[in-house]
Structure formats: C-alpha cells, structure tokens
Amino acid sequence: MAGEHVSNDEFFTQLANLFEYNRKKGHGTVYLTQKRVTADDGADAPSSAKVADDPLWDTHPENPLPIVIRANNNKSTKRKGTDREDIPKIKMSTVVQPDQLDAFYARYAEVCKAGMSALKKRDKKKKKKDKKKKKGGEAETKG
Known part of the structure; x- marks a missing residue:
C-alpha cells in the first residue's frame, strides 16, 4: 500500500470531494x-528487555514515527439481490x-x-417526551 499514498495536499482535495459527494x-x-507507521524490517520489534523495563515502551520511540x-x-459494488445503486468505493x-x-x-x-x-442535529426533545408519556401511562395503569 506504500505506493498508493497521495501527497498531503492531494489528500485534502480528495477528502473535501468525498464529503461533497456524500x-x-x-x-x-x-x-x-x-x-x-512502523518499520517493516522489524527495527521497532519489542525486545524482552524493553518490555520488562517499560511496558509502554512503544509510546515513546527513539525517533518520531510518521x-x-x-x-x-466503505462502499462496494451492488450486492446480489438488492436494488441499491452502484456506489464506487x-x-x-x-x-x-x-x-x-x-x-x-x-x-x-x-x-x-x-x-x-451539513449534518442535521438530532432531535432529543422528541425522545424525552415519548419516554415521559410511556412512564406516565404505566404509572396510571398500576395505580
């Protein structure tokens, strides 16, 4: 996957486009x-001395890591048996x-x-009113 990375500027452009698409x-x-990112050559592999001395040895590496x-x-092609449109991943x-x-x-x-x-805020008031009605109705039937 190392060859598939884009530059930071290109990433921001594509991310903005992804939000807009959705x-x-x-x-x-x-x-x-x-x-x-960890080294593929095993340079950051834990040794028994590192683990015994400090269980959180990997939280402060010698050299900062990218x-x-x-x-x-998280979309895929059209699933079998569904009428959903084909959305590219x-x-x-x-x-x-x-x-x-x-x-x-x-x-x-x-x-x-x-x-x-563009996200809509959740309407929490409706849920609270519905719960109060249910509780009030239960109390009346019991009493």
Whole structure:
C-alpha cells in the first residue's frame, strides 16, 4: 500500500470531494483512521528487555514515527439481490512526517469541520417526551 499514498495536499482535495459527494447523495459515511507507521524490517520489534523495563515502551520511540491517515466511504459494488445503486468505493491515504503534524492537523480539522457542516442535529426533545408519556401511562395503569 506504500505506493498508493497521495501527497498531503492531494489528500485534502480528495477528502473535501468525498464529503461533497456524500452530501450530494444525501447520505453516506466517511471513515477516517490514523495509525503510526512502523518499520517493516522489524527495527521497532519489542525486545524482552524493553518490555520488562517499560511496558509502554512503544509510546515513546527513539525517533518520531510518521503517521498514516486514511479515508474511505466503505462502499462496494451492488450486492446480489438488492436494488441499491452502484456506489464506487473511494479509498485514499497519506503519510504525514512528524515535523509536519501540527500544520497537517490544523488543516485536517478545517476540512473535516467544513465537511460536517451539513449534518442535521438530532432531535432529543422528541425522545424525552415519548419516554415521559410511556412512564406516565404505566404509572396510571398500576395505580
């Protein structure tokens, strides 16, 4: 998957487009994940001395590690026996170097806030009223 990573700027452009695509469809979910990149050669593999001395040895590595940020819409092609439209699966990822994290997260927060601006707030009042009616009705029948 190392060859599939896009640049940080391209990632932000595609992420904004993914939010916009879901907004136009009227529904959809965008999954955002992040994880630390570890060396494939086993350089960061735990030794018994590291684990015995400090059980959280991997939370403070000797050299700061880059982070992989992934985004996808978790859609797939049309499923057998359903009438749903064919929605393409969109996946993207980028690698952020430790020295660029602050600037990246500032821009990341802006893009995510802009993408979530069209969300509707949940109507909590209706649920509370329904629960009160049920409780009141139960009390009357018991008494």
